[in-house]
Amino acid sequence: MRLKIVLPTEVLIDQEVTKVVAEAENGYFCLLPRHIDFVTALVPGILSFEPEQGMEEFLAVDEGILVKSGSEVFVSTRNAMRGPDLGSLKQTVEERFQALSDQEKKARSAIARMESSFIRRFLRFQ
Secondary structure, X not given: OEEEEEOOOOEEEEEEEEEEEEEEOOEEXXXXXXXXXXXXXXXXXXXXXXXXXXXXXXXXXXXXXXXXXXXXXXXXXXXXXEEOXXXXXXXXXXXXXXXXXXXXXXXXXXXXXXXXHHHHHHHHHO
């Protein structure tokens, strides 16, 4: 099977694999080369795959869509991080989420300042 994982800014993975394991709302599932075609929504979690040559690899994925069509598996997601093992992937995810959390705090603060400025100007206008 050919696995292609697409982010908004790049193609993260495009390679031949023998197995894909991912999680949907109703639980984990495994795709093998002769699996039927289908489409599912992915939940944030771990996606693993086995390349034709090599050990199982892991990805932390955000919400997304998985489409299996013939011998191709397409995954579209906003965020994904690759890791050689679950331990290092966990550390990478925690660091990335901390950075995103800091960015969200800054964005919320900026929005609050804009809202208060708007209200002050509106009150002066009356």
